[in-house]
Structure formats: C-alpha cells, structure tokens
Amino acid sequence: MNDNVGQRPAMPDADEATASRFDQLYDAICEVVPDDGEAAEPELARVMKEARSGSREGERTSEITDLERAKTKTEALRRKRALVEEAEQIAVMSIQWKAGSDRLRAILDEYKSVRGVDRRADADLWMRFSKARQLYNRRRGDYLAGLGDMRTAAKRRKEEIVAEAEALSESLEWRAAARRYLELVGEWQAAGRAPKGDDDELWRRFVAAQERFVARRSELSSTRAVELAENAAKKDELLREAERIDPIQDLSVAQAQLSRILEQWDQIGSVPRERVQELETRLDAVEEKVRLVAERGAAPKYS
Amino acid sequence: MTASAGDTGDDVSEARDQEFTELYRRERTRLRRYAAMMSPHLDWEAAVHDAFVDVYRRWDEIHTSRRAWLNKAVYSRLVDQGRRCERPEDISDEFLGLWKTTRHIHVQRLRDPEEWQELQETFGAIHLLPDQRRCALVLRFLGSDDDEIALVLGVDRATVRRYVSDALRQVTELVGNPERRLRARRQRRRPWQNPKTGGGEE
Numbered sequence: 001m002n003d004n005v006g007q008r009p010a011m012p013d014a015d016e017a018t019a020s021r022f023d024q025l026y027d028a029i030c031e032v033v034p035d036d037g038e039a040a041e042p043e044l045a046r047v048m049k050e051a052r053s054g055s056r057e058g059e060r061t062s063e064i065t066d067l068e069r070a071k072t073k074t075e076a077l078r079r080k081r082a083l084v085e086e087a088e089q090i091a092v093m094s095i096q097w098k099a100g101s102d103r104l105r106a107i108l109d110e111y112k113s114v115r116g117v118d119r120r121a122d123a124d125l126w127m128r129f130s131k132a133r134q135l136y137n138r139r140r141g142d143y144l145a146g147l148g149d150m151r152t153a154a155k156r157r158k159e160e161i162v163a164e165a166e167a168l169s170e171s172l173e174w175r176a177a178a179r180r181y182l183e184l185v186g187e188w189q190a191a192g193r194a195p196k197g198d199d200d201e202l203w204r205r206f207v208a209a210q211e212r213f214v215a216r217r218s219e220l221s222s223t224r225a226v227e228l229a230e231n232a233a234k235k236d237e238l239l240r241e242a243e244r245i246d247p248i249q250d251l252s253v254a255q256a257q258l259s260r261i262l263e264q265w266d267q268i269g270s271v272p273r274e275r276v277q278e279l280e281t282r283l284d285a286v287e288e289k290v291r292l293v294a295e296r297g298a299a300p301k302y303s
Numbered sequence: 304m305t306a307s308a309g310d311t312g313d314d315v316s317e318a319r320d321q322e323f324t325e326l327y328r329r330e331r332t333r334l335r336r337y338a339a340m341m342s343p344h345l346d347w348e349a350a351v352h353d354a355f356v357d358v359y360r361r362w363d364e365i366h367t368s369r370r371a372w373l374n375k376a377v378y379s380r381l382v383d384q385g386r387r388c389e390r391p392e393d394i395s396d397e398f399l400g401l402w403k404t405t406r407h408i409h410v411q412r413l414r415d416p417e418e419w420q421e422l423q424e425t426f427g428a429i430h431l432l433p434d435q436r437r438c439a440l441v442l443r444f445l446g447s448d449d450d451e452i453a454l455v456l457g458v459d460r461a462t463v464r465r466y467v468s469d470a471l472r473q474v475t476e477l478v479g480n481p482e483r484r485l486r487a488r489r490q491r492r493r494p495w496q497n498p499k500t501g502g503g504e505e
Binding site: 015021024033035040050051119 | 320323324327328331332335336339340343352355356357359360386418421422424425426429443444468471474475478
C-alpha cells in the first residue's frame with residue numbers, strides 16, 4: 001500500500017561490508033516497524049480526533065498558558081540563581097566546614113526541586129553550582145590536610161603556655177602574675193586546637209597551675225589579716241598606756257614613757273589599713289600634749 | 304449566503320482531511336522507522352503521533368514540504384525527549400552513563416548470533432553520531448534527498464552532504480571493511496587534510 005517504504009534503500013559511497021551492515025539494519029527495522037496498512041487506521045482516527053479537539057481550545061488558552069509559563073519560568077530561574085549565588089559565596093568564604101557542607105547539601109536538594117528553567121540557563125547554573133561545590137570541597141580538603149601540622153604547632157605552643165603558668169604559680173608578684181595569667185588565657189585561645197587528648201591534658205595542667213596560684217594567694221592573705229589585727233590590738237594597748245601619761249606632774253618621766261612607747265610602736269609593725277588613721281591620730285594627740293608642756297615649761301591651761 | 308460560506312468551510316475542511324489522510328497513510332511507516340532508528344531508547348511512537356497531530360493543526364501554516372516538516376517535528380521531539388532525560392536533576396550521573404551505553408534495537412534474537420552481534424554494532428555505531436549527523440544519515444538511508452534533509456536540519460545542501468559523508472565515514476571506521484578503516488585512519492592523520500590533528504608532513 002505504501003510505495004514510500006516498498007523498496008530497499010541503498011547507501012551510496014559505503015563499502016561492501018558497511019553496505020551489508022546497512023542491509024541487515026533495514027531488515028531489522030522492517031521487523032521492528034512493519035508496514036501495517038490496516039492497523040494504521042485506528043491510529044489515524046485517534047490522531048485526527050486529538051488534533052480537532054485541541055485545535056480551537058488550544059488557541060484560546062494558549063496566550064494565558066504562555067503567560068503563566070513565562071511567569072513560572074522567571075520565578076524558577078530567579079530561585080535557582082539565588083541558590084547558586086549562595087553556594088558560590090559558601091564556596092569562597094565559609095570556614096565553618098560542617099555547617100557549609102550541610103548547607104550545600106540542602107541547596108542541592110532545593111535546586112533539584114525547582115523546575116521549569118529552560119535547558120540552556122539550567123545547564124549554565126548547574127555548571128556554576130557544580131564548580132562552587134568543587135571549590136568548596138577542594139578548600140575543605142586542603143584545610144583537613146593541613147590540620148595535622150596546625151594541631152602539632154598548637155600543641156607545642158600550649159605546652160609553652162602551661163610551662164609558664166606552672167612557673168607563675170610560685171610567684172610572689174601577685175599583681176603581675178595575675179595579669180600574666182589573664183594574658184595566657186588569651187594566648188591559649190589564639191593557639192588553636194591541639195589533638196584532642198593532648199588538648200584536654202594540657203588544659204587540666206593549666207587550670208591546676210592557676211588554682212595553685214590563687215590558693216597560695218588566698219592562704220597568705222588570711223594569715224596576714226590575722227597578723228595585722230594582732231598588731232592593731234597591741235597598738236591599742238600601747239595607746240591606752242600612753243594616754244595615761246601626765247606630763248604636768250613630771251615632764252621627764254612622761255617623756256621617758258613616751259619614748260619607750262614610740263619605740264615599741266615602731267617595732268609592732270603594720271595594722272589593718274582602716275585603723276591606721278585612728279591609731280595615728282590618738283598617738284599624735286599624746287605626743288602633742290607632751291610637746292606643749294615641754295615647750296611652755298608649765299602646765300597647759302585647761303578650760 | 305451564510306449557507307454558502309458554511310458549505311465552503313466544510314468543503315475546505317473535508318479537502319484538508321482527505322489530504323491529511325493521504326499524507327498519513329503515505330508517510331506513517333517511513334516516519335516510524337525513521338524515529339525508531341533515530342532514538343529507539345526514547346518514546347519514538349509518541350513523537351510520531353504528536354508530529355502528525357501538530358501537522359494537522361498547522362496544516363494551513365505549512366508552506367514547505369509537509370513530509371520535511373513531519374521529519375523535522377519528529378526530530379525536534381526526539382531531541383527534546385533526550386535532553387529531558389539528561390537533565391542533571393532528573394537522573395544520576397551513574398544512570399546516565401549506563402543509559403548512554405545501552406542503546407539497542409529490540410529485534411527478535413531468532414537469527415544467527417553473529418548477525419545479531421553485527422546488527423547491534425551497526426546500530427551502536429550510528430548512535431555514537433551527534434544528533435544532526437545521525438539524522439542526516441538515517442534520512443538518507445530511508446530515501447530522503449539533500450533538499451529535504453536540508454529543510455529538516457535548517458542547513459544548506461553542502462552541509463547535508465558533509466554530514467552524511469562524515470557520518471558514513473565514522474560508521475565505516477567502526478564497522479566497515481578493516482582495510483578501509485585503516486585507510487581512513489591514515490588519511491585522517493595527514494596534516495594538510497586535517498590541520499586540527501597537527502603533526503609534521505609524512
């Protein structure tokens with residue numbers, strides 16, 4: 001029925017072997033797609049029915065559909081472009097490797113879910129996304145490769161810090177040592193991470209040195225406070241004795257008593273800071289009383 | 304007057320249906336073979352069906368050869384189908400690699416095993432060709448002339464001849480006579496004939 005397919009075609013310019021292959025191919029294709037004359041009629045009816053049913057309605061709705069399609073396409077393109085730009089930023093900037101990897105995976109899932117972008121733009125965006133992922137993976141790989149060296153250097157630095165902290169724990173220069181401890185904590189943080197087991201052990205030693213220093217200072221402070229209070233009590237006792245001196249009765253005895261008291265006063269040593277003023281004022285008053293009598297050669301007139 | 308206009312419209316429609324039916328009966332089998340050879344791994348039957356539906360709807364807009372228009376419509380649909388399959392989000396790279404290497408023509412294996420093997424090799428060689436060269440070769444094989452292939456591919460006749468010639472040479476290199484394959488390789492190595500390959504004069 002069909003003169004179009006009745007004759008065996010031939011390939012000009014093909015050598016014998018290739019021509020033979022093409023003959024086989026023609027037989028095979030005739031076997032797969034036979035010239036089924038009558039069987040084509042139902043298919044023809046279906047084609048015409050579909051063509052007629054869609055022709056007018058299709059024309060009416062085509063403009064609306066085109067608009068909607070264009071809008072969807074633009075939105076999908078915008079979304080994909082935003083995702084790719086974010087991926088490129090992560091690839092260049094991020095050093096939070098875990099978070100960066102998680103975000104790139106999430107971007108990939110979302111990228112796959114956005115559809116409707118035309119093929120050329122999609123291929124370009126995919127290429128950019130793919131390059132961003134490669135760049136990120138390369139940077140991450142480089143970082144991980146250099147991590148061993150960085151940790152060894154960090155361990156060395158932290159050992160130095162711990163050695164200094166342990167030496168400082170014996171220091172008597174309280175203020176300077178406390179300031180240096182603060183600086184050492186900053187240097188510790190800047191040194192980065194040593195291998196995990198070593199890092200924990202070094203930190204434990206550092207903290208122990210600090211605690212030893214603080215404990216020594218506290219202990220010494222409490223001992224000193226008791227000593228100062230005792231001194232204050234002794235000076236109180238001396239003052240009571242000094243205030244009983246009466247230079248009017250016998251100036252020379254009074255002066256001798258005051259000299260002895262002053263000598264003992266100096267030997268006692270320091271008192272708590274808050275009592276210094278009070279005690280010194282009382283002593284000054286006694287000295288003044290004796291000095292005035294000595295200067296005038298007579299008893300002062302009391303009102 | 305109205306009745307007369309309606310009658311004229313019906314006559315035109317009837318004439319169009321008649322012409323379309325003739326076209327369908329004449330071209331259906333050849334078009335199906337063309338589509339099956341072009342892309343057996345895709346839904347080539349749907350491509351042919353859609354092309355006929357489309358040609359009916361655009362009947363009055365087609366001013367060139369309708370047969371060429373049909374060929375072009377089928378070609379475009381097959382290329383679209385192929386690209387949809389290759390989109391990165393649709394399938395994995397592994398599947399794509401597998402899919403690209405497993406194009407077979409599904410003929411019955413009630414034949415000589417050697418012949419079956421040769422058939423698959425020939426088919427595989429054709430499918431290694433780029434889309435346009437494959438289309439030109441298959442259309443030529445099924446009897447289309449240079450003008451028609453030029454219309455389908457949107458190129459000039461000289462380009463069509465080059466496409467067919469290149470495609471045939473590539474297929475021959477893979478499945479043709481071994482001596483000819485050797486000659487073809489030697490010829491390709493001559494720098495004055497193919498400067499892209501480089502190298503000095505022999």
